[in-house]
Amino acid sequence: MNTLKFTKMHGLGNDFMVVDGINQRFDPAAAPIAAWASRHTGIGFDQLLLIEAPQTAVGDFRYRIFNADGSEVEQCGNGARCFVRFVTDKQLTYKREIVVETAGGIILPRLADNGLVDVDMGKPLFAPEYIPFKPISQEDARAQTHTVLVGTEPIPVSCVNMGNPHAVIVVDDVAAAPVARLGEAIESHPQFPQRVNVGFMQVLSPQHIKLRVFERGTGETQACGTGACAAAVAGIRLGLLDAEAPVQVDLPGGSLHIRWAGSDADHVLMTGPAQTVFEGEVSY
Numbered sequence: 648m649n650t651l652k653f654t655k656m657h658g659l660g661n662d663f664m665v666v667d668g669i670n671q672r673f674d675p676a677a678a679p680i681a682a683w684a685s686r687h688t689g690i691g692f693d694q695l696l697l698i699e700a701p702q703t704a705v706g707d708f709r710y711r712i713f714n715a716d717g718s719e720v721e722q723c724g725n726g727a728r729c730f731v732r733f734v735t736d737k738q739l740t741y742k743r744e745i746v747v748e749t750a751g752g753i754i755l756p757r758l759a760d761n762g763l764v765d766v767d768m769g770k771p772l773f774a775p776e777y778i779p780f781k782p783i784s785q786e787d788a789r790a791q792t793h794t795v796l797v798g799t800e801p802i803p804v805s806c807v808n809m810g811n812p813h814a815v816i817v818v819d820d821v822a823a824a825p826v827a828r829l830g831e832a833i834e835s836h837p838q839f840p841q842r843v844n845v846g847f848m849q850v851l852s853p854q855h856i857k858l859r860v861f862e863r864g865t866g867e868t869q870a871c872g873t874g875a876c877a878a879a880v881a882g883i884r885l886g887l888l889d890a891e892a893p894v895q896v897d898l899p900g901g902s903l904h905i906r907w908a909g910s911d912a913d914h915v916l917m918t919g920p921a922q923t924v925f926e927g928e929v930s931y
């Protein structure tokens with residue numbers, strides 16, 4: 648029997664089981680992550696976040712992310728903010744700005760004086776092969792907005808890789824958007840060979856959007872940090888949102904602020920809160 652200490656945290660209601668894998672032994676392959684994620688019979692969370700020692704000379708930590716279905720993924724924006732609060736509160740580092748290795752690349756989170764966390768989420772990628780996405784034609788491959796065929800229904804999507812894959816759909820009214828039906832159909836659609844996170848974005852003004860995200864491997868969440876970055880970037884590329892000025896992204900769980908200057912070389916910056924809920928221990 649193994650015993651594991653964890654901390655329950657959340658970023659705008661996107662909730663996490665956070666595990667210190669530096670000071671205790673933890674093998675995620677041997678852990679019942681999907682059972683722990685259950686809201687009825689487990690601990691209840693959207694993602695498990697695992698903190699490990701860095702694998703390279705540049706990193707301060709390695710950050711691994713597991714969805715509620717147990718799949719390991721590349722990136723998690725709300726988790727990155729919780730990660731900083733965790734390593735700071737547990738005194739695993741005294742740095743304010745840390746270099747974090749993820750499977751989606753290096754990210755640079757920084758604890759701000761007002762208690763919020765700023766994260767440099769890196770550069771967005773758009774080419775179909777980087778999502779990855781299979782276009783329906785060569786013309787579609789070159790287009791800025793791609794088409795996903797759900798049955799016979801063509802759905803226009805903007806594809807953005809923020810370390811992890813996102814498809815963003817512009818809607819008139821996010822409250823009425825078919826998030827469960829289309830989210831589920833697109834999340835595991837054959838045009839997305841590694842599945843995809845699906846965002847539904849309503850533009851309120853050039854600096855303000857509403858967003859709901861059906862997350863890969865989890866379902867609709869209260870908030871998705873990388874989803875907010877992808878939606879802001881997609882809106883800026885479509886000319887619907889302002890570059891440089893922060894875009895306020897209102898999610899069901901609260902608001903994030905995203906900045907992107909608009910060129911492929913520019914990094915996406917995210918600002919938002921991170922909170923601890925309780926400490927726990929589980930045997931397995």
Ligand SMILES: N[C@@H](CCC[C@H](N)C(=O)O)C(=O)O
Nearest residue numbers: 723724725811863871872873
């Ligand atoms: N909630 C996250 C994203 C978590 C991973 C995602 N479901 C995926 O499979 O890529 C966020 O805040 O970014």
